[in-house]
Amino acid sequence: MTLTINGTEIARSIRSRVAQRVAETAATGKRPGLATILVGDDPASAVYVAAKRRAIRQAGMRDFHRHLPRHASRGEVAAVIDELAADPDVSGILLQLPLPAQLDAGPLIDRIPVTKDVDGLTTASVGRLARDEKGLRPCTPSGVIELLDAEGIELKGACAAVVGWGALVGRPLAQLLLRRGATVSIAHEFTADLASVTRTADIVVVATGVRGLIGSEHVKSGATVIDVGIHRTPDGLVGDVRAAELDGIAGRITPVPGGVGPMTIAMLLVNTLRAAEWDSARAALSV
Numbered sequence: 001m002t003l004t005i006n007g008t009e010i011a012r013s014i015r016s017r018v019a020q021r022v023a024e025t026a027a028t029g030k031r032p033g034l035a036t037i038l039v040g041d042d043p044a045s046a047v048y049v050a051a052k053r054r055a056i057r058q059a060g061m062r063d064f065h066r067h068l069p070r071h072a073s074r075g076e077v078a079a080v081i082d083e084l085a086a087d088p089d090v091s092g093i094l095l096q097l098p099l100p101a102q103l104d105a106g107p108l109i110d111r112i113p114v115t116k117d118v119d120g121l122t123t124a125s126v127g128r129l130a131r132d133e134k135g136l137r138p139c140t141p142s143g144v145i146e147l148l149d150a151e152g153i154e155l156k157g158a159c160a161a162v163v164g165w166g167a168l169v170g171r172p173l174a175q176l177l178l179r180r181g182a183t184v185s186i187a188h189e190f191t192a193d194l195a196s197v198t199r200t201a202d203i204v205v206v207a208t209g210v211r212g213l214i215g216s217e218h219v220k221s222g223a224t225v226i227d228v229g230i231h232r233t234p235d236g237l238v239g240d241v242r243a244a245e246l247d248g249i250a251g252r253i254t255p256v257p258g259g260v261g262p263m264t265i266a267m268l269l270v271n272t273l274r275a276a277e278w279d280s281a282r283a284a285l286s287v
Contacts, residue, residue: 002247005226005254010150011143011262015059018269022060025276032091032276033062034118034268035084039077040070040100049096055265061272064090070100077103081111091276092118092136094268115279118271120172129175136271141173143263144205144226145180151252153203153224156181161198163187163214163240164207169228173205189213206240216245225253228260 128135164170207228229240239256
């Protein structure tokens with residue numbers, strides 16, 4: 001029997017713990033705050049930002065938001081980032097992607113101080129992860145690790161296949177798994193004989209953006225399958241995994257929706273709290 005991993009419930013538990021910690025720190029006069037920056041009026045981005053802001057407020061954190069017009073210049077966006085970077089009340093800064101076509105995301109993301117980079121996407125944050133130094137990690141890969149831990153899945157010594165080479169999920173997740181002692185293979189939608197890579201893995205994480213890429217031929221009996229993909233269809237939301245085929249084959253599997261998605265926002269709250277606590281620790285040392 002294949003067990004469904006309840007990402008919604010695990011995320012709820014994490015958010016509750018964060019809210020409790022925020023209430024404790026607020027009693028000392030310091031409340032974490034997240035600044036979200038939305039450029040333009042992309043409907044999907046607006047929904048994502050609204051969900052993040054709602055979660056921030058529910059956790060008792062301060063909600064700083066900036067909405068710029070679609071035709072905003074690089075200088076205008078940079079000025080907002082610099083203003084928030086200098087604001088001691090802002091613990092974390094999130095620049096919602098994708099940006100309008102006239103803006104190059106890379107240089108703007110790199111204006112975010114590494115200590116406030118709650119998305120873990122700046123060059124400095126990527127470097128800290130690669131060198132196994134203290135830093136804020138990307139939310140979705142961190143959420144996958146939390147799901148595996150919550151399910152009691154041993155990572156040390158496990159064989160893990162990460163299907164997806166993206167900078168947002170695949171590459172950082174592979175590094176996080178390596179840090180935990182897993183033996184990691186990285187594949188993608190162009191891998192020749194993909195099944196030969198995934199079928200020997202104890203853990204298969206799929207983050208390609210290719211609907212239904214992974215099926216029964218790709219997964220060994222008892223493996224844990226984490227589906228990061230999400231696609232809207234006339235019949236509802238589906239992932240990168242043909243989940244129905246894996247019933248009775250996979251030991252555990254995340255649903256779509258209700259699996260990895262809720263964990264991403266939960267880990268954003270964790271990162272914002274960590275950024276605030278690290279900032280407080282630095283301030284105490286400088287006194």
